[in-house]
Amino acid sequence: MNLVYKNEKTLFGIMLAVSLLIWALLVVGTVGMALLWGLLFFISYCFAQSALVSYLRGTAVQITAAQFPDLHQRIEACCQRLGLEQAPEAYLLQMGGVFNAFATRFLGRHFIVLYSDVVDALEERPDAINFYIGHEIGHIRQHHLRWSALLAPAAWLPLLGPAYARAREYTCDRHGFHACDDLKSAQVGLAALAAGGKRWRQLSVGQYTAQAQQSGGFWMSFHELVGDYPWLVKRMAVVRALAQGNEVTQPGRHGLAYLLALCVPRLGVGGAGSVLGVIALVGVLAAVAIPVYQDYLVKARMAQAINVGHEATAAVERYFYANGRGPATLEAAGYAMDDPNHAVQDISVDPGNGMVRVYPSDLNYRGKAIAFTPRVDENKRVVWQCAGGDIPARVLPPECHN
Structure with missing residues (x-):
């Protein structure tokens, strides 16, 4: 048998x-x-x-x-x-x-x-x-x-x-x-x-x-x-x-x-070993899920901050085409920040090179900026390059991984 x-x-x-x-x-x-x-x-x-x-x-x-x-x-x-x-x-x-x-x-x-x-x-x-x-x-x-x-x-x-x-x-x-x-x-x-x-x-x-x-x-x-x-x-x-x-x-x-x-x-x-097994398994899953979920939230807020940056660069770009130079301030370019989700702590433009810096409101990245750097291509068009600087690439979209 x-x-x-x-x-x-x-x-x-x-x-x-x-x-x-x-x-x-x-x-x-x-x-x-x-x-x-x-x-x-x-x-x-x-x-x-x-x-x-x-x-x-x-x-x-x-x-x-x-x-x-x-x-x-x-x-x-x-x-x-x-x-x-x-x-x-x-x-x-x-x-x-x-x-x-x-x-x-x-x-x-x-x-x-x-x-x-x-x-x-x-x-x-x-x-x-x-x-x-x-x-x-x-x-x-x-x-x-x-x-x-x-x-x-x-x-x-x-x-x-x-x-x-x-x-x-x-x-x-x-x-x-x-x-x-x-x-x-x-x-x-x-x-x-x-x-x-x-x-x-x-x-x-x-x-x-x-x-x-x-x-x-x-x-x-x-x-x-x-x-x-x-x-x-x-x-x-x-x-x-x-x-x-x-x-x-x-x-x-x-x-x-x-x-x-x-x-x-x-x-x-049943039994004590099973209870401990549940606790341990939940702990292991939490060790994966919590960081992933936290990254998800950060990514979502970073995406919102970058959208705010896109609106600012669009205003700077329009000002450049109209005046042949960059604005001294974002206000001079006619930009007023629209950030209902409070994803951005501050935003500024460098009058010398037109670089737009977006400072996320996320506490983990306070003081760090997402930089949008402009350059003029062979067709006299403004092209923007996004870079996260000290902000980890894993929480930024692919366009800002440079």
């Missing part, structure tokens, strides 16, 4: 290509500032993960050969069956009735955590606990945790990020299924997630699986498309089909749900 869900490798390739492109654009666009943000994110991530690992080691019960040897033996056996050479550090954690398990990684070391309620609920079917163990080993074996930082930019994209997250869950369910000795144990494990610690015994897997046929409607399609997990009824349908030696065909999703989901970025991941 192939332990990797059919779409995961394709989605991983797309995620990797998109993420590398975004990282490259961020590094180039921020002139390397994205690397600093990446370092800050890594430091924040280390603090968050160290808090989690410290909490586990200080609160949860470590599963060892001496402490809960039955669970330790199951973890070792699952690792061997799934081809994981080094068993992760494992803990049992009481979570107030929550049924789950998770894997995490800190400084190259892997951890898996089993919630005590799900272990207690499956005491009479301990092979079903292998499903949870195998599922988390799947995350480790497929390097989902190792690749998460590199894939972070694409992970927040609509449709793509959630699709890859759901594909990973299907892959890990296959690992959990393969870790069980009894082919029906994976169904028991999912039944406990669905019905709880007691009622799972009475759950009809067939009827529960039939609920998957309702998942093709608009709203169920939409909420699955923006979520990190497939509907549990669909996961049950998959492991039930695997137990029968088949591959299930899931109901199609509503087409319009894709359009709406395309407008929703992936924000459904």
Whole structure:
């Protein structure tokens, strides 16, 4: 049996290509500032993960050969069956009735955590606990945790990020299924997630699986498309089909749900690390967006200042044609500044050579001038040359880059 869900490798390739492109654009666009943000994110991530690992080691019960040897033996056996050479550090954690398990990684070391309620609920079917163990080993074996930082930019994209997250869950369910000795144990494990610690015994897997046929409607399609997990009824349908030696065909999703989901970025991941990831990603994007937006505003005001300069040069040019010389002042040329946006602090003309100087009102460039220098060509026509002087060319239009 192939332990990797059919779409995961394709989605991983797309995620990797998109993420590398975004990282490259961020590094180039921020002139390397994205690397600093990446370092800050890594430091924040280390603090968050160290808090989690410290909490586990200080609160949860470590599963060892001496402490809960039955669970330790199951973890070792699952690792061997799934081809994981080094068993992760494992803990049992009481979570107030929550049924789950998770894997995490800190400084190259892997951890898996089993919630005590799900272990207690499956005491009479301990092979079903292998499903949870195998599922988390799947995350480790497929390097989902190792690749998460590199894939972070694409992970927040609509449709793509959630699709890859759901594909990973299907892959890990296959690992959990393969870790069980009894082919029906994976169904028991999912039944406990669905019905709880007691009622799972009475759950009809067939009827529960039939609920998957309702998942093709608009709203169920939409909420699955923006979520990190497939509907549990669909996961049950998959492991039930695997137990029968088949591959299930899931109901199609509503087409319009894709359009709406395309407008929703992936924000459904949880935990402190994810919050820090959002903060770091927003910070990196801000490092690009804020300077770009500021440049946009400056460019717009510079364009307004240059338009004012064009009106002044036109007045000087008319005066030259009429009098054969430049004006002593702009007022003498009949020019009155029209600057409703207050883009210009001052404007003047040099009576000696006719040069018009425009002083932008932007605080960053106070005292610096855009110079319009006239010359007379072979046809006795006045030609103007614009230059920004000490003002950066990136905020000036191409005509003033000389």
